[in-house]
Amino acid sequence: MSTLHQLREGLQEAWGTLAEGWQRLYRRAAGAITRFTPGKKAGGKDETRRELAVRSAGWGVLAAEVFDDQDKIVVRIEAPGMEKEDFDLEVVDQYLVIRGEKRLQRERTAGRYHVTECAYGRFERAIPLPEEVEPDQAQASYRKGVLRIELPKVSAKHRRTIRVNVQ
Numbered sequence: 775m776s777t778l779h780q781l782r783e784g785l786q787e788a789w790g791t792l793a794e795g796w797q798r799l800y801r802r803a804a805g806a807i808t809r810f811t812p813g814k815k816a817g818g819k820d821e822t823r824r825e826l827a828v829r830s831a832g833w834g835v836l837a838a839e840v841f842d843d844q845d846k847i848v849v850r851i852e853a854p855g856m857e858k859e860d861f862d863l864e865v866v867d868q869y870l871v872i873r874g875e876k877r878l879q880r881e882r883t884a885g886r887y888h889v890t891e892c893a894y895g896r897f898e899r900a901i902p903l904p905e906e907v908e909p910d911q912a913q914a915s916y917r918k919g920v921l922r923i924e925l926p927k928v929s930a931k932h933r934r935t936i937r938v939n940v941q
Contacts, residue, residue: 836872836897842904847925849901854919861921865909869900870923 841848849870853861862873875896882889907925914923 836899838899838901840901840904845927847903847905847907847927849923849925851899851921851923852919853916853921856916856919858916861914861916863912863914863923865903865907865912865925866900868903868906870903870925871898871900872921873898 837852839850841850851872853874853876856874856876860874860876864871864873873896903925906928908928909925911926912923914921916922
């Protein structure tokens with residue numbers, strides 16, 4: 775009976791460690807994982823393209839970096855295979871919201887196989903901003919598959935300071 779009890783405790787401990795590891799991974803990656811849904815132009819009248827659009831819809835990684843410079847916040851997003859017109863950027867509260875639609879870019883047929891090399895679909899990602907920014911003065915550029923957004927910080931004279939007296 776003692777061995778069975780030890781085995782049960784060992785399994786419970788292993789399961790707890792595994793569950794904790796998954797939760798930690800989820801918390802770290804939650805911001806980068808983005809839901810892709812079939813886009814408006816996915817497929818059209820072509821049944822094969824429509825089927826590919828539905829099959830490739832799902833979760834994917836839209837890698838991003840956020841840099842806090844002295845006077846601005848810089849956000850870089852890896853989004854290859856898109857055009858600058860495919861992006862919609864918006865600052866909502868303390869988040870930079872990036873919406874877009876990736877389209878099928880590279881496909882080839884090899885014998886009986888049809889190979890699709892790029893995910894596509896509509897996506898939306900909200901990136902928390904570490905400081906308050908001036909959205910009207912934001913600048914964005916898209917070059918070689920990287921979207922770069924520069925958001926000037928609110929100047930010190932426009933920031934609100936709230937003093938709280940401790941009693």
